[in-house]
Amino acid sequence: MSTLFVAGMNHRSAPVEVRELLAAEPDTLRDLLRELLDRGVCREAVVLATCNRVEIYGVSAVPGEARDAALGRLGRARGLDLADIHPHLYTWTGAEAIRHAFRVAGSLDSLVIGEPQILGQVKDAFAIAQSAETVGPVLHSLMTRAFAVAKMVRSETEIGRHAVSVSFAGVQLARKIFGALEGRSVLLLGAGEMGELAAKHLLEQGTQPVYVANRTVARAEELARTLAGIALSFEGVARALETVDIVIACTAAAEPVVRAADVRAIMQARTRPLFFIDLGVPRNVEPAVNDLDNAFCYDIDDLRAVVDSNLRERQFQAERAESLVDREVGRFVARLRDVEVVPTIVSLRDKIEAIRRAEVDKALARLPGVPEQTRRVIEALSQAIVGKVLHAPIVKLKDSSRDGRGRRWRAVIAEVFGLRDEGRSARADLDS
Amino acid sequence: MNAVLYDVALTAYIAATATAIASLTSRREILVRLTRWLAQGGWIAHSVALVLRGAELGRVPLATLPEAISVVIWAVVLLELWAERRFRIPVLAAFVLPVVLMLGLALPTELRALVLAPGVRNAWIWAHVVLALVGLTALVLNFAGAVMYLLQERQIKGKQPSSLYYRLPSLEALDRLSVRTLTLGFAFLTAGLLMGAVRVGTAWGGALAGDPLAMLSLVAWVLYAATLSGRMTGRWRARRAAYFAVAGFCVLLVTLGAGMMLQGHHGS
Numbered sequence A: 001m002s003t004l005f006v007a008g009m010n011h012r013s014a015p016v017e018v019r020e021l022l023a024a025e026p027d028t029l030r031d032l033l034r035e036l037l038d039r040g041v042c043r044e045a046v047v048l049a050t051c052n053r054v055e056i057y058g059v060s061a062v063p064g065e066a067r068d069a070a071l072g073r074l075g076r077a078r079g080l081d082l083a084d085i086h087p088h089l090y091t092w093t094g095a096e097a098i099r100h101a102f103r104v105a106g107s108l109d110s111l112v113i114g115e116p117q118i119l120g121q122v123k124d125a126f127a128i129a130q131s132a133e134t135v136g137p138v139l140h141s142l143m144t145r146a147f148a149v150a151k152m153v154r155s156e157t158e159i160g161r162h163a164v165s166v167s168f169a170g171v172q173l174a175r176k177i178f179g180a181l182e183g184r185s186v187l188l189l190g191a192g193e194m195g196e197l198a199a200k201h202l203l204e205q206g207t208q209p210v211y212v213a214n215r216t217v218a219r220a221e222e223l224a225r226t227l228a229g230i231a232l233s234f235e236g237v238a239r240a241l242e243t244v245d246i247v248i249a250c251t252a253a254a255e256p257v258v259r260a261a262d263v264r265a266i267m268q269a270r271t272r273p274l275f276f277i278d279l280g281v282p283r284n285v286e287p288a289v290n291d292l293d294n295a296f297c298y299d300i301d302d303l304r305a306v307v308d309s310n311l312r313e314r315q316f317q318a319e320r321a322e323s324l325v326d327r328e329v330g331r332f333v334a335r336l337r338d339v340e341v342v343p344t345i346v347s348l349r350d351k352i353e354a355i356r357r358a359e360v361d362k363a364l365a366r367l368p369g370v371p372e373q374t375r376r377v378i379e380a381l382s383q384a385i386v387g388k389v390l391h392a393p394i395v396k397l398k399d400s401s402r403d404g405r406g407r408r409w410r411a412v413i414a415e416v417f418g419l420r421d422e423g424r425s426a427r428a429d430l431d432s
Numbered sequence B: 001m002n003a004v005l006y007d008v009a010l011t012a013y014i015a016a017t018a019t020a021i022a023s024l025t026s027r028r029e030i031l032v033r034l035t036r037w038l039a040q041g042g043w044i045a046h047s048v049a050l051v052l053r054g055a056e057l058g059r060v061p062l063a064t065l066p067e068a069i070s071v072v073i074w075a076v077v078l079l080e081l082w083a084e085r086r087f088r089i090p091v092l093a094a095f096v097l098p099v100v101l102m103l104g105l106a107l108p109t110e111l112r113a114l115v116l117a118p119g120v121r122n123a124w125i126w127a128h129v130v131l132a133l134v135g136l137t138a139l140v141l142n143f144a145g146a147v148m149y150l151l152q153e154r155q156i157k158g159k160q161p162s163s164l165y166y167r168l169p170s171l172e173a174l175d176r177l178s179v180r181t182l183t184l185g186f187a188f189l190t191a192g193l194l195m196g197a198v199r200v201g202t203a204w205g206g207a208l209a210g211d212p213l214a215m216l217s218l219v220a221w222v223l224y225a226a227t228l229s230g231r232m233t234g235r236w237r238a239r240r241a242a243y244f245a246v247a248g249f250c251v252l253l254v255t256l257g258a259g260m261m262l263q264g265h266h267g268s
Helices: A016-022 A026-038 A063-078 A082-088 A094-105 A117-131 A137-156 A166-178 A193-204 A217-226 A236-243 A260-268 A287-291 A300-365 A372-402 A406-417 A420-431 B002-025 B029-057 B065-086 B092-106 B123-158 B163-167 B171-204 B212-232 B238-261
Strands: A003-010 A044-049 A053-060 A090-093 A186-189 A210-213 A230-232 A246-249 A274-278 A295-299
Touching: A003 A016, A003 A063, A003 A094, A003 A137, A016 A053, A016 A063, A016 A082, A026 A044, A026 A063, A026 A117, A044 A063, A044 A117, A044 A137, A053 A063, A053 A094, A053 A137, A063 A082, A063 A090, A090 A094, A094 A117, A094 A137, A094 A300, A117 A137, A137 A300, A166 A193, A166 A246, A166 A274, A166 A295, A166 A300, A166 B123, A166 B171, A186 A193, A186 A236, A193 A210, A193 A246, A210 A217, A210 A236, A217 A230, A230 A236, A236 A260, A260 A274, A260 A287, A287 A295, A295 A300, A300 A372, A300 A406, A300 B163, A372 A406, B002 B029, B002 B065, B002 B092, B002 B163, B029 B065, B029 B092, B065 B092, B065 B123, B092 B123, B092 B238, B123 B163, B123 B171, B123 B238, B171 B212, B171 B238, B212 B238
Parallel strands: A186 A210, A186 A246, A210 A230, A246 A274, A274 A295
Antiparallel strands: A003 A053, A003 A090, A044 A053
């Protein structure tokens, strides 16, 4: 009897020294997947290999063997001994495997909960398995459902909404102050790498123009080119401060380059807020700026505190996501059981329909020249009888699949109605 | 029947207020939905009650101050349900419903037959009541916007984001809500007070000073006028405007309380 399983290791169960032994290229994966099916250890297989996890999703009568075959093959080139990695492995089957698949795709099992890359990685793994033709009906419905659940987690909870990097936290704060950032102007002071990154994030949100100022004018002009901005001399900065909305400071200056007294004077003349993102160490903006009405100033530690808080918020959202996953696992298990009896229902219908068709044709052949109306009555009569006879067994099949006795009833129905193809595999199920 | 419906509405509003406030700190989606259902349910019961009341009286139930406040509550809840969706501020209810509740509980449960002296009942008075009512409705939302602005500003300045920070919209959005509702509320309040003042000369014989509601309304009007002109001329920043909006609304509440409690020309 085949079961759905997932087995492997992740960033929690295994250290990087172990995980790196199993790193794999897409081509290797394709060969591996084919081999698993050819050797007959799996009926279906998908292998997910990222820097944080190596997992095999499969349908197999011998999940443990399939797992060892897959991982052993992956680590062979690097001299991996399976006995060494066994303590780091986990294996889930049935509903737990489904839950694991949903949690991984939904980024609930990630190192940084809610990070968006994992869904793409799962999709890639699925695509590789499809190209290797190792995806069957079970993994196909599991994976497509996992993608849908991941999407649901993202839209129904705020799990991925809050930034977990310092530079992006600055952008989100700007959004909490200014709302949409389209058309907001930015001043970038200094040429530090983090400043450039923050400016790029802001650009992606539609801010413009971006003014760039640096002690060396050549560097300012170079940065202005990459950011599609306007280079300013350091004298131009004072004027720019009066009009811009967001200031990113990331200079190597030993003293603050923005003084609270200057900002106070600027704030007198303007009604719009002014937001300083100070990424410099030592700080580039005097902290007293934050005390001025309508001026906000976050230094690097403030931003880190926001990131910490965002991570806690993600944790709360993850709890909501877990209950969503619970619900979806329940639904999927029910559906999977339906899937198990669907082939029987289809062949049952096909068989009876074939009988009906043949008998009706025979009868009509014996009645040449009957009016169209009589033909129609005979058709309807035969259809009604077939429908009513089939109703009870089909309902029984569906019900039994939901309370977990689908296999037995599948075999019984196949036996009783003499469904040949179905019968053979179903009898095997009865025996197992 | 009528009194029962008012009680149902009030109970639903109380429950909605509780779930709305709980939803500020809890992250349970269900609380937000529950709040909306309760508020909608209460509003429907309230609507039916108002219609029945009108049928019973044979006129629009707006002729006395308690009646007018009841209609204000009805309009505020309607506006809140709309604005919550329109501006995508699911926490709006937590700031509007407590005000609704305060007004609702201040109302005498049994609406006594407090009717204006027949001599002053005419078109001018209806205009006065309706205009002031629309103004008051907008100013309830203005108050909620101002409170949310002050809280969010404090969250951002304080650099210790709590669950409020994540739930409240941007300062820009809150400021926009405040300015719009202030403009609207002030315009209607002004027109409403003018209508009232016109009547004063004829009906009360110019005895404006004797009416507490009229006097306090003027104080509130001055506060709102200052806020609006400060904002419009760009001399005031959003935070100061928010403080004044809160102060102005407190005076309005005192005004209404005084109107119901104290002897004057507004029908108590």
